[in-house]
Amino acid sequence: MEAKLLQSYTQEELRAALRETKEAYEAFQAKQLSLNMARGVPGSDQLDLTAAMLDTLSADSDPVSEGGDVRNYGVLTGIPEAKKLFADILGADPDEMFIAGNSSLELMFTCLQIAFVRGIAGCQPWCRQEKIKFLCPVPGYDRHFAVSGYFGAEMIPVPTDENGPDMATVKQYVENDPAVKGIWCIPIYANPTGIVYSDETVRAFAALKPAAKDFRIFWDNAYVIHTLTDQPAKPLTINQACAEAGNPDIFYQFMSTSKITFPGAGVAAMNTSKTNMQEFVKAIGIMTIGYDKINQLRHVRFFGNADNMRAHMEKHRALLVPKFNTVLNTLEKEIAPLGIASWTNPKGGYFISFNAPKGTAKRIVQLCKEGGVTLTGAGATYPYGNDPDDSNIRIAPTFPTVEKLAQAMELFCICVKLAALEQLAK
């Protein structure tokens, strides 16, 4: 296919291109590729970076933290050294930290669960309120949407740009509708767009005057130190902004080491005001006898401090940049000349967000699947799986090797062209 804008093709050229692309696709199918790129999964070379953490605690180690013997019961809110470590990463107060098990999603879920079952901030439990709503900046993270959907929330998509969610829309909903109980935010290297919220956006969040006393910002800082450049994003922190705005109880902030150490054996952390924390701990003390404190200590001993954790991310970056470049270079070479799609060039995080020609995302994902590459489902980045333009596709380049990824992207570009040509050729 020649390198000119697809819109300038004649029908004859389109039909020829369609035939040509179909042949290329069928040739690819014959290769019987089998690759899963559905989720943001670290490669095994990334996991090897943390291998030495398994040596930090052995039979002969002193198993005692400032909180006591980590092997025994107790210390529900996490060992003090881990609170300090994660607080330093978030720029937060160690006394406003909760350290948990392997999943920050579970901490988010638990915050919603407490509000739903018991109620927070003196409000009726959500299960006894007539209706609850959640704001969902789009494109966003499907697992967030699944959590609010689980609790029966009506989910309202909010457009985002390079500075974050459209704050006029957010303010309009949050300040006028008492059924609006939360908003899902990924403030740094967002999933899937890679954007970093501007300080102005963060301040606008902190200044919200919610109609509902039990409204909370769910600030999922999953990629807080996951930079792909040598100039890490350092936006205003939500905790500082909310403190300055005299609005300290409006947020819960989350992070985890899933993509720092091990997705299968990491540590999750939550940061929120002392008032919120008190309410949270009271409920969680009923829910569990506590989280794995040995693994918390393992993380503390492996990193020592926040600077070392940031330095560790440099090693991830070295492995990830070639993969992101493989995706971007292939798209630049194969798709850019056709003028049919746009995509992000993220400075961090785990994803490239690809906007295909309207009405083709589902078809592209289907074609890729039948060609041997499983992508995130089309629509997954929208609540209810409903992308009104059927356009957004999340590309997750981290798991395959560069070689496999190059193959997968070759297929992806063929599928994008094929879907576009199917639409245009009469």
Place this chain on the structure above:
Amino acid sequence: MEAKLLQSYTQEELRAALRETKEAYEAFQAKQLSLNMARGVPGSDQLDLTAAMLDTLSADSDPVSEGGDVRNYGVLTGIPEAKKLFADILGADPDEMFIAGNSSLELMFTCLQIAFVRGIAGCQPWCRQEKIKFLCPVPGYDRHFAVSGYFGAEMIPVPTDENGPDMATVKQYVENDPAVKGIWCIPIYANPTGIVYSDETVRAFAALKPAAKDFRIFWDNAYVIHTLTDQPAKPLTINQACAEAGNPDIFYQFMSTSKITFPGAGVAAMNTSKTNMQEFVKAIGIMTIGYDKINQLRHVRFFGNADNMRAHMEKHRALLVPKFNTVLNTLEKEIAPLGIASWTNPKGGYFISFNAPKGTAKRIVQLCKEGGVTLTGAGATYPYGNDPDDSNIRIAPTFPTVEKLAQAMELFCICVKLAALEQLAK
């Protein structure tokens, strides 16, 4: 105080004994003991038994289970080797196992949460049902009661004897009242009584025909292999009994390694029918990205098989028997002659259940506390903390050294006498 039945004392003798016991108590207070016996916490010598588990996985280990690389995402229901290990302990089907993180209480909580928020077995969620009730065999485990209380259940105490809960009462409630949604059971070495449910009791549970389709038996097998004798209890398993009764969906069964390996870094497991499991996994897939699989593999590599896990419990037994004997011998010597109290002589588990003279349990716990020994709160073994006789006290002998425990029991006996004498002496 002479060794004769307290009821045969004259008033003069009672007053003399009261003075004498008060003096002994005050002498004890002067020692400024400080000991917490509130919960069933393993001693650090018990934790040392598992030290070598920390060496099973190091930087050089192969981190792969039959489920794949345990360091990465995935395998939500637990690694296959761990399912096999825990299934063998419970006499269950590995395909009917779910392996989680550090807390089996959290698994129980989650089962209630799913029923409350989403509903199970095609029923309305509990949050939309007018009223829910839970049966609570007494004396029982305060954290069970706290979980059902959290979800607003009305809790109904059910008497127990040496064979388990009174099954006529259980049947009456379960089969006639559709608001009854669950019952808390600790079938082996129950907390706090140490009883083992008879096979007849297990069969009666399996044969229940609940009025509510979403009624479930919460079978907390926390002490399944925690024997204190060389003749471990091997009662009929609930899974086998329910299968035989054609009632496979009526139970959830739980266990954990909290008191096998580390309370602060163990593995919890659930066993239930494939139908229940499917419903459970669907919900939990929204709640979390998964549990610590490295720690699951650590447990698998440390034990290898169920027989080795049982053999490991022999080492716990060797450390625990002297502690239980210290309690029993002191009670036998100091309290038995007075004929004012009764207590259990458990064949396993973590507790001795002590029945003080009616109306004195709160006073005894208070006296102990002021004497430097914190016991489980009086009433904790009853729902709402309400022991109608104010009699039952749970003694947890595992955490202190034998020497400290001997001191604590000396104080305890003084406090029992003092409270009894305060009641009797005019």
